[in-house]
Structures are given as C-alpha cells and as structure tokens.
Amino acid sequence: MSVNNAMTADFLRSAYGGESMAHMRYLIWGDVADKEGMPNIGRLFRAIAYAEYAHADNHFKVLDDQKGDYTVAAGAVFGVGTTVENLQGGIDGELHEIEQMYPVYLETARFQNEKGAERAFHYALEAEKIHAKLFQDAQDMARQGKDMDIGTIYVCPICGHTVAEHLPEKCPVCGAKQEMYKDFPA
Amino acid sequence: MSVNNAMTADFLRSAYGGESMAHMRYLIWGDVADKEGMPNIGRLFRAIAYAEYAHADNHFKVLDDQKGDYTVAAGAVFGVGTTVENLQGGIDGELHEIEQMYPVYLETARFQNEKGAERAFHYALEAEKIHAKLFQDAQDMARQGKDMDIGTIYVCPICGHTVAEHLPEKCPVCGAKQEMYKDFPA
Ligand SMILES: [Fe+2]
Ligand SMILES: [Fe+2]
Ligand SMILES: [Fe+2]
Ligand SMILES: [Fe+2]
Ligand SMILES: [Fe+2]
Ligand SMILES: [Fe+2]
Numbered sequence: 001m002s003v004n005n006a007m008t009a010d011f012l013r014s015a016y017g018g019e020s021m022a023h024m025r026y027l028i029w030g031d032v033a034d035k036e037g038m039p040n041i042g043r044l045f046r047a048i049a050y051a052e053y054a055h056a057d058n059h060f061k062v063l064d065d066q067k068g069d070y071t072v073a074a075g076a077v078f079g080v081g082t083t084v085e086n087l088q089g090g091i092d093g094e095l096h097e098i099e100q101m102y103p104v105y106l107e108t109a110r111f112q113n114e115k116g117a118e119r120a121f122h123y124a125l126e127a128e129k130i131h132a133k134l135f136q137d138a139q140d141m142a143r144q145g146k147d148m149d150i151g152t153i154y155v156c157p158i159c160g161h162t163v164a165e166h167l168p169e170k171c172p173v174c175g176a177k178q179e180m181y182k183d184f185p186a
Numbered sequence: 187m188s189v190n191n192a193m194t195a196d197f198l199r200s201a202y203g204g205e206s207m208a209h210m211r212y213l214i215w216g217d218v219a220d221k222e223g224m225p226n227i228g229r230l231f232r233a234i235a236y237a238e239y240a241h242a243d244n245h246f247k248v249l250d251d252q253k254g255d256y257t258v259a260a261g262a263v264f265g266v267g268t269t270v271e272n273l274q275g276g277i278d279g280e281l282h283e284i285e286q287m288y289p290v291y292l293e294t295a296r297f298q299n300e301k302g303a304e305r306a307f308h309y310a311l312e313a314e315k316i317h318a319k320l321f322q323d324a325q326d327m328a329r330q331g332k333d334m335d336i337g338t339i340y341v342c343p344i345c346g347h348t349v350a351e352h353l354p355e356k357c358p359v360c361g362a363k364q365e366m367y368k369d370f371p372a
C-alpha cells in the first residue's frame with residue numbers, strides 16, 4: 001500500500017497517533033476495572049485495545065513508504081478515574097472519532113482517490129460505532145456498581161470489528177473468516 | 187501523582203504520545219522480523235514494546251487528574267521496510283529520546299519541581315539508552331543476514347529497564363524486585 005497526497009498522509013499519521021494512544025489508555029483503564037472488581041469490563045477494555053491496535057497497524061502500513069521522522073498531532077483523552085469515569089472517556093473518544101474525525105478523514109481519502117487510506121478509515125469508523133455502544137452498555141452496569149454480563153468477546157484482526165458471544169460466519173465489515181477472530185474469553 | 191505546571195504537563199502528554207506510537211511500531215516491526223526468519227529480533231522488538239508501554243503508563247498516571255481531551259504533538263518514526271531498515275528507525279527514535287527529548291523534559295521537570303514527572307522521565311531515559319544499544323547489536327547481526335543470538339529478555343514493568351539473560355537481584359534503575367520482571371523467553 002502507499003499514499004500519494006500529503007493531506008491524506010497527515011490524516012493517516014494523526015489517526016495512527018490517536019489509535020496508539022487509545023490502545024494504551026484502554027489497557028490502563030482495563031487494569032483499573034479489574035482492581036474495582038469488574039473483570040468483564042476490564043476484558044472489554046483489553047479487547048477494544050486490541051481493535052485499536054488493528055486500526056493503528058492498518059494506518060501505519062498504508063504509510064509504509066513514508067519513511068522517517070514526523071511530528072504527529074493527534075487527539076487523546078486523559079485522566080485516570082473510576083471505571084464509570086474512564087468509560088465516559090472511552091465514550092467521548094469514540095464519539096469524536098465516529099462523528100467528526102473518521103467521517104472527515106474518509107471523505108478526504110475518497111476526494112483524493114486514496115484507496116488504501118479509504119479502506120483503513122472505513123474499517124476504523126465501523127468498529128468505533130460498536131465500541132461506543134459497548135462502552136455505553138458497560139457504563140450502564142458500572143453506574144449500578146455491577147460488572148458487565150458478557151461472554152467471549154471476539155475481535156477481527158484485520159478491521160477491528162468487535163462482537164460479543166455470537167461470532168459471525170465472516171466479518172461483516174472486511175469479510176475475514178470466522179476463524180481469524182481473536183477471542184477474549186470470560 | 188499529579189502535575190502542577192502546564193509545560194511539564196505538555197511534555198508528559200507528548201512523551202505519552204511518543205511512547206504509545208513507539209510501542210505500536212515495535213510490535214509491527216517485530217512481526218516483520220519474524221517473517222524474515224529472525225524470531226529473536228522479533229522478540230527483542232516485543233520486549234522493548236513492553237518497556238515503552240511501561241513508560242507510557244507512567245506518563246499517563248502522572249497526568250491522572252488532567253481529565254479531558256487534548257491535542258497531543260509527539261515525534262514518531264514511520265515506514266515499514268526490511269528489518270535492517272526498521273532497526274535503523276528504532277535506533278533513530280531512541281537516540282532522539284536519549285540526546286534531545288528526555289534530557290530537556292527531565293531538566294524542565296527538575297526546574298519546575300515536578301517530582302512525579304522527574305521520576306517518569308528519568309526511568310524512560312535510562313531504558314532508552316539500553317534500547318538504542320540493543321537495537322544496534324541486533325542490526326549488526328541483521329546486516330549479516332543473521333538473527334540475534336540472545337537468551338531470555340527481561341523487562342522491569344515499573345521503569346522499563348531491559349536486560350538480556352542475567353537478571354539483576356533488583357532493578358538498578360527503580361529498585362523493583364527481581365521477581366517482578368516480565369520475561370520474554372527464547
Ligand atoms: Fe480505532
Ligand atoms: Fe474504538
Ligand atoms: Fe474484519
Ligand atoms: Fe520509552
Ligand atoms: Fe525505548
Ligand atoms: Fe525498574
């Protein structure tokens with residue numbers, strides 16, 4: 001893969017930075033959930049961290065021939081609070097990506113006819129919609145002082161599609177086979 | 187932990203961004219090394235990725251009460267090449283941190299009397315010196331078309347201290363006990 005236009009390349013670098021930081025803070029917030037006695041919410045954070053890894057990996061690889069040092073400007077959520085607060089951070093970050101960041105990046109990739117970037121942004125956007133919903137479900141439980149009631153969580157390593165309990169025959173976003181999904185068992 | 191000064195807080199956020207992106211690209215470059223038939227270099231990349239996770243975790247936690255959204259500007263190396271090229275990217279990134287970034291951040295934390303940030307920057311700086319050396323050793327072998335000859339790699343989860351084969355009684359940087367080290371066996 002590769003990219004020809006500077007604006008799309010900038011957006012890929014920014015998205016790579018944002019996904020890398022999201023991956024990291026979800027691992028940190030997962031530990032907090034474990035310590036608060038919510039291991040299923042901890043596991044949800046780790047599964048979604050893995051999906052963000054897949055997104056970062058896609059963005060990085062579309063940039064594979066852009067070798068060298070760059071200063072990357074990327075959005076990130078900060079703060080270590082309670083699990084209810086951390087889940088709000090997760091929801092806020094995902095909603096920004098769903099409503100603002102990825103729609104603009106995707107529109108730009110289409111406008112500049114950047115096929116690799118278009119696919120990478122599309123994959124991420126579709127996964128983030130699910131992530132926002134899962135974090136909201138988790139927060140509804142955590143507000144009641146309860147852990148989430150959720151079975152095995154599956155993540156597509158190609159596009160980051162995230163699904164609980166019922167594994168599809170193939171990934172509805174990228175078409176990857178069922179057996180490729182990475183599982184996060186209870 | 188917490189931080190009172192805006193400049194130190196900015197540097198912590200930038201370092202968090204840089205460490206998160208380094209973590210991610212080392213995982214990606216580790217896969218490349220595996221595919222090139224250099225599993226020990228692949229393992230070195232993964233061990234060092236874990237050390238960068240420890241650094242990102244420290245920076246994020248010093249910022250624990252700085253809740254909310256920020257735009258983070260952070261340096262990162264891009265490109266997916268051969269393992270020799272990827273190791274050069276690793277060396278370049280580590281040397282920038284050793285010679286420029288962390289000395290300035292550390293000096294600022296001391297100047298602003300920010301104890302938590304001072305510790306987090308000190309831990310990272312000490313580990314990066316070892317990382318640059320290990321990547322250089324790996325590249326010397328990879329240039330000859332050979333894998334690295336290296337036993338178990340151990341990483342301190344507190345400060346990211348990275349050592350091959352001979353585990354110290356306690357971490358020479360942060361004092362953590364031997365049994366806390368995470369191992370990456372051959
Ligand atoms: Fe993502
Ligand atoms: Fe997400
Ligand atoms: Fe998929
Ligand atoms: Fe580091
Ligand atoms: Fe390093
Ligand atoms: Fe240590």
